Amino acid sequence: MKIIAVDAGKYATKALSASGDKVLFRTKSTQLTASLDIEATGNSNKVIYEDDTYIIGEQGEQIDYGLEKNTLLHKMAIYTAAYRLGCKGEIAAVIGCPTNIYLSKENRKAFQDNIKQKPKKFVVDGKLQNIDFKRVLIMPESSGVVYTNKELFIGKRVGVIDLGGRNMNFGIYDNLVPQPNSMMTTNQGSMHIETMIKREFEARYRRGLAPRDLEDIILNGGIKYQGKVEPESKKALSKIYKVYVEEVIADLKKEFPLDLMDIVVTGGTSILVKEALQEVVPHAQAVEETQWTNVAGFLEIGKVKFK
Template sequence: MNRFISVDCGKADTKTSVLLTLGNSIARSSFPTRVIEKPDKSCLESVNGTGETGFIVEYDGRVFAVGDIANSDDSFTSNQNSKNDITHKIATLVAISRSVNNDDAVKVVIGCPIELYSNTTNREKYLNSILPSGRIDITVNGISKHFTIIKKLVLPESLGILYSNRGLFEDKLVGIIDIGGLNVNAAIIDNLRLVSNSCFTEKLGRRAIENEIRQYANDTYESSFSTTEINAFIRQGYITDNFDQARENTSRQFIDKSLGNHVVNIVRACSKHGWNLRNMNLVFIGGGSILLKDKIMSAFPNATVVENAAYANSDGFLINLCFTERMLTEG
């Protein structure tokens, strides 16, 4: 069977969008972009064949722990600010393998940084380093998969929303602000065309918020809180304290202020890079925009925080791939 798959392998999470044959709907999934080679025994014992976000992977004679079973402090990349490495290759192949059956023929689209995409040679080199052509043999949580990549495509990151919602951009000047796990990537679009020299990247993703809240929680309670706990506190808007209501209320104020200040920092970054935020339309995507939606809308009442914001890129890439294939078939 032919499969159409999009993989948005970010520095924090790997998102996958897959075209379902029934109803032309999209299935979505994600897992943390963490990879450790030669995992220890605790990793090997922590997963089974039904793992959804943690995987033991065998590929090309090497063994990796991938996803939430890979400790973020131990997981590696060849360059922490680069995506051209084994981490993103393995994460991408795992994402594909979870969405296919044996002997499937796969058409895949991935993203790459805008500055890399602008150079044809560099983007092709990136594509080939992440996605091999031809047959892929990979074992994930003890289940062997083999499939064949018959078409591969690379598109610029943060611009997936252009393909899925053209109406937001036609005849308009629009700033796209993609709030990811580690970074904020931003670009200005003029009537569906990228404005040269408008793009920038700043380390203002949701991890900065998590780190600030973690520091506050650890200092307040003289303890060490897990990422799971910190994310739960942020979602609910306060640090649960069953014995001290005043301290819980103080945490509510701190988290609210932290979220507001983070939006202010993003605004300052835009201004630093010469953006005129007063007089342009704004579209926010990325998982961080969900977390910050209330603060974003308070600062910019006319802004758009897109639906399924965490999957805006992978969904858009998939739509582009399907449209391209349909046009090629019809032509």
């Protein structure tokens, strides 16, 4: 039975297999119709899920902005990731979910059962698939780093700040052991940063900005006008990143004494705000390949649990 790990985030889906395969694609979709029937291009796949057809990945246009992970988009992303890892037949998977879902046994089981329930039909790029999630283990999104970077946790009390696409997950680990009362999820991921950018830049430049414009501003380090990044926008963007980090840390400090423990920061958004993090939380430690930390940790768990 093939063992895989999947972290289907709001921004991107990351997946690894025990055999060394690796997959990354955007968690976006477009439902196709008789008047809109195209082939997938770029880092995308054309998927038939039961009776409907979708484009999943980079070419998709719809993003799920909700806090929930037990959605059709995320289920299709997880199944598509399994296909792209070469899975056929029965597989065992460790799948990440927000901490607030993980803490509820009922919600955790509902998510697990939904993934295990096979669609009546699942076709990818014209090929009928037989993918059966026989065994599924659900893990909190902030926990992967504990299994990939044990040296940061042994004999220590460590707060983990996981900055994702939609959510910020936090948890305290005492000598590798999670403290349940410390585990929490807020909607302070990179989508919150995009909201801050939209508010500031629309007022500053007096023009409406679509979601794709916001992504370009982040990618380019400022707003591009006539092919060049506007210098003042770079300063404004850096200020937004700092304000964002200050908000996240201030909210956490209301509940937890961050200055009295080691801090480890993970997640793709942490790369974006790296300089602000170093300024606001000087003792925070970032890990290498931080975007892959959670899913890599999940895979290590799967290798042990599914032996």
